[in-house]
Amino acid sequence: MLDGLLSPVFLQEAGQSGNGKNKIKLLTSSSDVSATISCNGNIKIQSVENGEKKEESYSNLEDVYTTISCDKNTEIVIIGDVTKFAINDEDSSDGYLQTIDVSKCNSLLNLSITNCSYIENVDLSKNANLQELVLSGCVGLLDLSLVGLENLSYLEFDSGSDGNNAHITELDLSSCVSLKNATLTGLEVINKIKLNNSLEELYLTTPDSTLTKIYYAATNNVVSSTIADVIADATAADGTVYTDSEGAYYSTIADAATAKGWTIEQL
Amino acid sequence: MEKKKPTKLAICGKVISIAKIGEKSLAQFKSQLKLAGVNVSDERVSKVYAACGGRDAVKESK
Numbered sequence: 430m431l432d433g434l435l436s437p438v439f440l441q442e443a444g445q446s447g448n449g450k451n452k453i454k455l456l457t458s459s460s461d462v463s464a465t466i467s468c469n470g471n472i473k474i475q476s477v478e479n480g481e482k483k484e485e486s487y488s489n490l491e492d493v494y495t496t497i498s499c500d501k502n503t504e505i506v507i508i509g510d511v512t513k514f515a516i517n518d519e520d521s522s523d524g525y526l527q528t529i530d531v532s533k534c535n536s537l538l539n540l541s542i543t544n545c546s547y548i549e550n551v552d553l554s555k556n557a558n559l560q561e562l563v564l565s566g567c568v569g570l571l572d573l574s575l576v577g578l579e580n581l582s583y584l585e586f587d588s589g590s591d592g593n594n595a596h597i598t599e600l601d602l603s604s605c606v607s608l609k610n611a612t613l614t615g616l617e618v619i620n621k622i623k624l625n626n627s628l629e630e631l632y633l634t635t636p637d638s639t640l641t642k643i644y645y646a647a648t649n650n651v652v653s654s655t656i657a658d659v660i661a662d663a664t665a666a667d668g669t670v671y672t673d674s675e676g677a678y679y680s681t682i683a684d685a686a687t688a689k690g691w692t693i694e695q696l
Numbered sequence: 697m698e699k700k701k702p703t704k705l706a707i708c709g710k711v712i713s714i715a716k717i718g719e720k721s722l723a724q725f726k727s728q729l730k731l732a733g734v735n736v737s738d739e740r741v742s743k744v745y746a747a748c749g750g751r752d753a754v755k756e757s758k
Contacts, residue, residue: 430755439718461740463747485709486698493711496744498736 452533453507453514459524462505463496465515474511483612495518502527515541515563531556542567544589553578560607565589568615571596581605587636588615593636602628603644624652631655641668646696654678657685671696706750708734714748721752 455462466472467490474485486496492513497505501524507514511534518526531537532552541563542551549571553559560567562578564570564588575581582603588594593615600616601623608625612632619635624645631652634656640663647653653676660670660682668691672682676696677682686693703715712732717725729736736744736753746753 461743463744466706485706487706487709487711490704490706490711492702493704493706494748495713522743682751688724689755 432492437529439602449482450508451510451536452530453511454528454530454533454539455505455507455516455526456502456528457499457521457524457526458501458506459499459521459526460501460682461496461498461522462526463494463520465493465509465513465541466493466511467491467513467539469510469512472507472511475506475508477503485604510536512536513539513545515539516545517541517543518545519543519549541565545569562586568592568594569596570594573597573600575600575602576603580607582609584611584613586611586613586616624656628652633659635663636661637664639665641665642671643668644671644696646673646681647678648673650678650681653681657681660685660689660691663689663691666690668692669694700715705744707744708736710734715749717745717750719751722750725750 438692441667455668469489471486471488474497476483476497478498478500480500483551495670499505499532514537516526526545527547529542529548529551531540532555535555535558535561537556539561540559542548543563546566549569551570554573554577557577558580559578561583562581563585565585565587568588595617597616598618599621600613602625604625605625606627608627608630611628614632615632616635617636617638621637621642622640626646628649629651633655640659643656645652645656660668670682670686670691672679673696683693703713705712705714712728712730722742722745726741729741
């Protein structure tokens with residue numbers, strides 16, 4: 430029985446990568462990368478500098494600012510149980526983060542990517558343990574899927590200081606069943622938002638967006654009032670709010686939708 | 697979310713305290729790295745010093 434539990438198959442089912450090690454991979458056009466890292470146990474940071482492979486080892490870091498020098502356009506691999514990873518492109522010297530791969534880092538609880546306007550995708554489909562996610566100023570993101578992030582309790586997705594996101598048209602938070610606090614701003618072309626009912630705080634602005642569809646069951650007055658404001662400020666004359674007529678704060682949303690001429694559909 | 701300011705720096709396999717970097721000059725920071733056995737170029741030290749919020753840092757824009 431124990432043998433079975435410790436088999437490679439078990440490790441894969443537990444979310445570990447095939448070789449049993451969590452990994453984060455970065456590709457940067459800069460000659461250095463800096464990040465704040467927390468980890469359990471040992472981690473190794475592998476990079477290439479002056480054409481030679483190098484490796485640095487650390488143990489049990491807790492909110493430690495880490496800086497890694499590397500050759501431009503080479504990959505950095507962080508191997509081990511990283512629990513927090515926070516990167517800000519403004520901290521790199523002379524280039525930009527091109528890709529970040531956290532899909533093999535199941536240990537990640539807290540991920541913050543700031544001002545990385547050149548990254549186009551972040552695959553979070555394997556980060557089921559993620560509790561906090563900050564994507565600030567990542568205005569080049571083409572898509573964002575939060576499906577399966579059942580432990581996510583904090584989400585910050587804002588435009589930062591580098592313009593609005595001009596690509597993301599849909600955002601589905603319905604499977605983020607633990608999400609209590611969400612900030613969603615700078616979504617310039619968003620047209621459909623599905624919210625979850627666990628939200629306690631929502632800061633949502635969609636300036637000049639084409640938002641026409643909102644899904645929310647009206648269970649929280651703060652969130653319902655925010656949605657009412659978003660509807661009132663919407664530029665689209667025709668929109669639809671999908672909400673639950675049995676929801677505690679249905680009237681808040683319904684009044685705003687009616688005043689705007691939007692349609693109300695049963696969720 | 698609370699933005700916790702890092703108090704430690706991991707560089708070249710060493711972990712050093714940067715809790716009081718706001719009180720240190722670049723020269724003092726260089727000495728601290730040297731004492732810790734961190735061997736990096738002056739240019740790199742300056743970059744790290746600035747990134748960590750060193751007292752006399754001048755942050756260059758990319």
